[in-house]
Amino acid sequence: MHVTSERRHDDGVREREFTLGEIPGTLWTPGPAPAPLVLMAHNNGLPKADPRLAARARYTAARGYAVATIDADGCGDRPRTAADEQARADLRRAVQAGEPADELLESVVGPLVEKAAPEWRTTLDALLELPGIDGPVGYSGGWAALGIRLAVTEPRLAAAGFHAGGYVPRAQREEARQVTVPLLFLLQWDDEANPRQRALDLFGAFGSKEKTLHANPGGHTGTPWFELEDGCRFLDRHLK
Template identity: 80%
Template sequence: MRFTSEQRHDDGVLEREFVLGEIPGTLWTPESAAPAPLILMAHNNGLPKGASRLVARARQSAAFGYAVAAIDTPGCGDRPRSAADEQVRAHLRRAMAAGEPVDEIFESFIGPLVEKAVPEWRTTLDALLPLPGISGRVGYSGWTAVGIRLAVVEPRIAAAGFFAGGYVPRTQREEARQVSIPLLFLLQWDDEGNPRQRALDLFGAFGAKEKTLHANPGGHTGTPWFELEDGNRFFARHLK
């Protein structure tokens, strides 16, 4: 892992860009010198680690006392995209805008993306945990499909917060039954891009004994900011 830049913000949060092989990432750490639990924060497919909503979430969580890391997964953010991937993305957007069935398009694109992304998240975790100022307890926040797989295969993750999406690959819908860690599931009731009933069915499928569903009115990007505060308290119960 090689750090390429750093910036100390007014709230005391230190933001550092890093490169790990071909993986670009960002690490935010709190001002306190005490070891901080780590939260892996993944944006939805195709959106970069520098997206404003993710950065705002990451900085608020770091100010709350967590170390927070985000990476660009293959074909996302600033990483190279193949012509085939761009074509599938465009096809998916057109189909969703027209109200056409998208399940098979989604499976052909998101399924392989999850398979590529999860090993990179685990490699990133291997590199982050030995750093000074980071403790050994790990949480995950964000993209549901990647989070399900990580929760199943990565024993170092102790709790997870998922942003509910109705479109989750079939493999991850089956794997949800194996998710046993504490879970906070956020659902936007009027999300135009994710079927509500599918999200509710997915929540029911999770095998965790401790799982909580928070539903709020509004569209995909309308999650209230108080949910981030609740999420920080959720992670405090399980990581601190």
């Protein structure tokens, strides 16, 4: 892991940009004391520099967690293939035209999950070797499909918080039955990008004995800020 830049914010949170091979990432840490690690991803591979993700990461770090995120293949500054560009262009056209987009989303999000999950596990290996980062490990973010795959395949993951705002491929909807870690699931009741019933069906499919659904009125980007505070209390219960 190679640190490419570093800054310390007024709230004491230390922010480091890093690369791990071809994988670019960001790590936020609260201070010198060992801190549990939270992996934080955002909506089907949106870049790690997305301001909503960065704000959530800094808030969570200030609450005593090490928080890390990476860019998925073809996202942020990572190069896209011609096939990637075409698939995304087709998806944008379908959404703008109000056409059914599930099959296009399958063709974009499914491969993203398959490529991203091993990279997140490689990143987790490297992060847990750093001083000041300790287990256990949690997951938090809008990329529920990736979180499901990690919760099923990564035994070091002790708790997960998902936002029901991104498309979850059929493979991960099936895998949801194998998720057993404590779970907090956030749903925007009027999310124009995510059918409500599909999100409720996904919540019902999770195999976790401890799972909580928080539903709030409003559209896709209207999640109340207090849910971030509640999310940190959820992490406190299971990671500290």
